Amino acid sequence: MPELPAFLTSPRSPGAFLGVALLFIVLELLYAKLASHGHDHDVKETAASVGVAIGDVAARVLTSGLSAVPFFFVYQHRLLDISLNSAWSWLALFLGVEFFYYGFHVASHRVRWLWATHAVHHSATTFNLSAAIRLGWTGQLTGAFVFFLPLAWIGFHPLAIAFVIGLGLLYQFFLHTAAPVSLGPLEWVLNSPSHHRVHHASNAACLDKNYGSVLIVFDRLFGTFTQAPREEPLKFGVKGRVPSNNPFVIALGEWGHLLRDAWRTPGLVPRLRVLFGPP
Numbered sequence: 001m002p003e004l005p006a007f008l009t010s011p012r013s014p015g016a017f018l019g020v021a022l023l024f025i026v027l028e029l030l031y032a033k034l035a036s037h038g039h040d041h042d043v044k045e046t047a048a049s050v051g052v053a054i055g056d057v058a059a060r061v062l063t064s065g066l067s068a069v070p071f072f073f074v075y076q077h078r079l080l081d082i083s084l085n086s087a088w089s090w091l092a093l094f095l096g097v098e099f100f101y102y103g104f105h106v107a108s109h110r111v112r113w114l115w116a117t118h119a120v121h122h123s124a125t126t127f128n129l130s131a132a133i134r135l136g137w138t139g140q141l142t143g144a145f146v147f148f149l150p151l152a153w154i155g156f157h158p159l160a161i162a163f164v165i166g167l168g169l170l171y172q173f174f175l176h177t178a179a180p181v182s183l184g185p186l187e188w189v190l191n192s193p194s195h196h197r198v199h200h201a202s203n204a205a206c207l208d209k210n211y212g213s214v215l216i217v218f219d220r221l222f223g224t225f226t227q228a229p230r231e232e233p234l235k236f237g238v239k240g241r242v243p244s245n246n247p248f249v250i251a252l253g254e255w256g257h258l259l260r261d262a263w264r265t266p267g268l269v270p271r272l273r274v275l276f277g278p279p
Contacts, residue, residue: 018053018133021173025129028177032128041178042126044245049130051247052120059137067145071158073134080155090164094214097164102218104147105211112258115279117142119254123244126236127197132176137251168213172196191216198226201234 006226032041080255082089108118117136124131151161175196183192191212199210209226212219228234237243241257244250262274 010161017170021053021129021133022050024173025133028129028179032093032178041128041130045124045126045243046128046130048245048247048250049124049134054134055137055247055251056133056135059140063140068142070145070149071152071161075152075158078153082155082157084157084160084163085088093151093160093164096154096156097148097161097168098213098215099218100147100151101213102166102211102222105213106208106224106237107147108144108238109208109211110278111276112279113275114142116254116258117144119238119241119279120251122200122202122236122238123241124200125243126178127176127200127234127236128172128178129176131200131236132173134250138255147267156158162243171214176200187216189215189217191237194228195225197234198228200236201228202237203229203232203235205277206227206234207239242257 019257029041029046082092084090084093108114117138120136121131121134129276142255148161148165152158172191175191175193177193179193183190186192187195191210191214195210195216198206205226206229208225210216210219211224216225238254241253244253258275262271265271265274
């Protein structure tokens with residue numbers, strides 16, 4: 001669940017979303033208790049997720065303007081004037097956002113500079129709605145928004161791009177539920193809790209799989225789709241890292257590992273490989 005370009009939301013919007021998210025997290029926790037699924041929740045880990053989410057809201061307010069200038073600069077030099085007064089133009093924008101989101105999400109797992117932010121979202125050791133609000137504080141600082149700039153260059157208005165990205169992230173929030181939800185035949189086309197549970201799993205068979213936002217079709221097209229392994233239970237958390245319930249360690253710990261490795265690596269080219277190579 002990568003970051004929404006923050007300049008496209010008001011400072012109050014992330015806080016309002018967090019309030020609604022907390023309500024659903026409490027409802028899911030109550031459901032888990034009633035359904036005897038208490039193992040799907042850890043109170044300390046949930047509290048840590050809330051701490052990370054509060055830091056994310058603060059970071060968005062502080063960095064909200066960093067992507068505004070590039071987006072509107074590119075839009076001023078757009079190729080086309082695309083009017084969003086038809087269902088077809090909105091459908092085209094939706095498919096465009098899904099495609100570039102897929103590319104961004106793949107890069108977030110395979111480029112360590114981006115993974116340092118995205119690893120925060122994968123740090124929870126239990127899979128439930130509270131994991132959805134674990135978002136890195138440094139998304140704007142890494143330049144992650146550049147993946148969506150082609151849509152503005154083509155001719156889609158930046159605010160419309162942000163609106164569609166936001167709807168996708170809202171949909172993704174509910175993909176993190178621990179409840180046994182199935183979408184039936186729609187799971188061939190749509191991302192689902194079962195698909196996204198595999199994406200978060202740290203099992204060897206699940207790594208770098210199921211990157212989709214709302215759709216799962218690009219994973220099927222590009223060979224990154226997989227089902228949960230039947231012969232082993234799913235495990236969660238960042239592979240090779242010790243879990244923590246300290247929000248600052250969760251949000252910034254991977255950056256510490258990255259910068260330390262880069263500092264200890266001699267030579268410019270090897271150092272760049274550490275920063276921009278795979279995790």
